[in-house]
Amino acid sequence: MKMISRFSLYGFLKNLNFAEPFLILFYLSIGLNYLQIGILVSFLNICINIMEIPSGALADIYGRKNCMLLSLSSYIGSFLIFAFSSSFEPLFAALFLFSIGESFRTGTHKAMIFDWLRQNNRLNEKTMVYGYTRSWSKYGSALAVIISSAIVILTKDYRWIFLLSIVPYIAGLWNLASYPDYLNSRIESAVNIGAIFKQPKV
Numbered sequence: 001m002k003m004i005s006r007f008s009l010y011g012f013l014k015n016l017n018f019a020e021p022f023l024i025l026f027y028l029s030i031g032l033n034y035l036q037i038g039i040l041v042s043f044l045n046i047c048i049n050i051m052e053i054p055s056g057a058l059a060d061i062y063g064r065k066n067c068m069l070l071s072l073s074s075y076i077g078s079f080l081i082f083a084f085s086s087s088f089e090p091l092f093a094a095l096f097l098f099s100i101g102e103s104f105r106t107g108t109h110k111a112m113i114f115d116w117l118r119q120n121n122r123l124n125e126k127t128m129v130y131g132y133t134r135s136w137s138k139y140g141s142a143l144a145v146i147i148s149s150a151i152v153i154l155t156k157d158y159r160w161i162f163l164l165s166i167v168p169y170i171a172g173l174w175n176l177a178s179y180p181d182y183l184n185s186r187i188e189s190a191v192n193i194g195a196i197f198k199q200p201k202v
Helices: 002-014 020-029 036-062 064-083 090-105 108-120 123-155 159-177 194-199
Strands: none
Touching: 002 108, 002 123, 002 159, 020 036, 020 090, 020 123, 020 194, 036 090, 064 108, 064 159, 090 108, 108 194, 123 159
16 A cells, blocks of 8 residues: 555655646736737647657656656656746746656556556456545645635745645655656657657568
């Protein structure tokens, strides 16, 4: 149950993104128009899609755990840039870092859960365990809305939602760092990212 609790804690902390419910309002508060907001949204989605392939390759080469640590670190960097941005241009850097966070975590943590279940001969429990960990992610999302609303009401400044989002993400880094090293699941034979792209297509 110890590892299942850690898996659940990851989802709970990761979804304590206090900025998400108020991101559009933040954009409007610093004077962006809807065209600029649309450009930023498109830029984020393009970056996420472009990096999906290299993120999976890097997870194979350098390890899933390492890439998850990179993911949360990128989120933290993104929140810092958001908090101190007051114009259009710096937000591209913030969203680029955010896209790294998104692309490097997508599917990676689920693979780590299934790998742990496999190595502990509990793969038949995958539906129950994954459902349990996902429920904690939903608790995190629900709590994030309540906390972020309180932050905005009390501070009347959207920047605090980015700064305070860093706290659960630092806790998330500590939690991930405590995962056993065997969950890295590196491919030792893959010496560089080019080797991944040169694999024959099935």
